[in-house]
Amino acid sequence: MKLYYDPITVNCRKVVAGLDLVGAGYEDELLSYFGGDHKKPEFRQVNPNAELPALVDGDLVLWESNAILVYGAEKTGNRTAYPADAKIRADIARWMLWECSKWFDGCYVYLVQNVVNPILDSTPDQAVLDAHEPVFRGLASILEAGLEGREWLCADNPTIADIAVAAPMHLHAVQKLPLDDYPNIRGWIARVEGLPCWQNSDPVPHIPAELLAKLA
Ligand SMILES: N[C@@H](CCC(=O)N[C@@H](CS)C(=O)NCC(=O)O)C(=O)O
Structure with missing residues (x-):
């Protein structure tokens, strides 16, 4: 491949x-x-x-x-990261569809304003962030509830759904996602960040130093 x-x-x-x-x-x-x-x-x-x-x-x-x-x-044929059980598969499909139809955009506004704009020598537009915050909070509340009492979204172990939903918030600290009110999300993203596959895919070493400096 x-x-x-x-x-x-x-x-x-x-x-x-x-x-x-x-x-x-x-x-x-x-x-x-x-x-x-x-x-x-x-x-x-x-x-x-x-x-x-x-x-x-x-x-x-x-x-x-x-x-x-x-x-x-x-x-x-990985049946741990993508279990064969029909209900778990449906749940994985649900979260992956939610991610690409809603959550990606919910997080992307922060990525553009707080990461991409500084890289392109433009300043974050606070009015855009303020207008978007209720949308982000509505979506974050759904994810927060989905994680209640669970370590991972769809199974007792990480699945491809956890990776899909974590991706739009992968630079959450520099994106400045407002996560203070969402303890389940904070605990879960920390668990994702502990996974070897997540650490091996760290984008930061691939960002040219001169661009990284603009985010400091
Ligand atoms: N729904 C698509 C979205 C792909 C997408 O938007 N990729 C971004 C990078 S994360 C891109 O290449 N955007 C084109 C652009 O910004 O010109 C997917 O999940 O693959």
């Missing part, structure tokens, strides 16, 4: 960590997000959405990070 990715982006961090969790190996095809490689015609042949990541395995050309995680788990 060949994975097209830039390790610094949210959805690429998701697949790098998730494919590691399920034990799926692949060949690296590294692209530069800030360099705009994903918008070039040759990559659009792979993903017409011009978005990272994408995976090619023989005649299968796959985009959508959560589909890539399901495929990796099916390919390796």
Whole structure:
């Protein structure tokens, strides 16, 4: 399998960590997000959405990070990170769909304002953050309730759903996500951050030093 990715982006961090969790190996095809490689015609042949990541395995050309995680788990047959039980699978599908339809956007506003804007020499727009905060809090309350009394979202162990839902908040400290009111989320993200697959996919070493300095 060949994975097209830039390790610094949210959805690429998701697949790098998730494919590691399920034990799926692949060949690296590294692209530069800030360099705009994903918008070039040759990559659009792979993903017409011009978005990272994408995976090619023989005649299968796959985009959508959560589909890539399901495929990796099916390919390796990892029944711990992707249990066979129908109800657990439905729950995993639910959280992964919630992530890409709601939670990603809920967290992305903070990533753009507090991480991407400073990198691009623009200042965070507090009015945008203030207007968005109720949306974030509504979504965070749903995740907080989903984690009540549980260590992991869908099973007694981490599954691909935990990796998918953690990804949009992967830089939560520099994103400045307002997590003070959500102890279950804080405890859970700390557990995710303790996973070897999460530590192995740390994007920070891949961020050029001159860009990192702008976040200090
Ligand atoms: N739903 C897609 C979203 C992919 C996506 O938005 N990727 C971002 C990087 S995290 C991207 O490449 N965006 C294109 C751009 O900003 O021009 C997935 O989960 O794979």
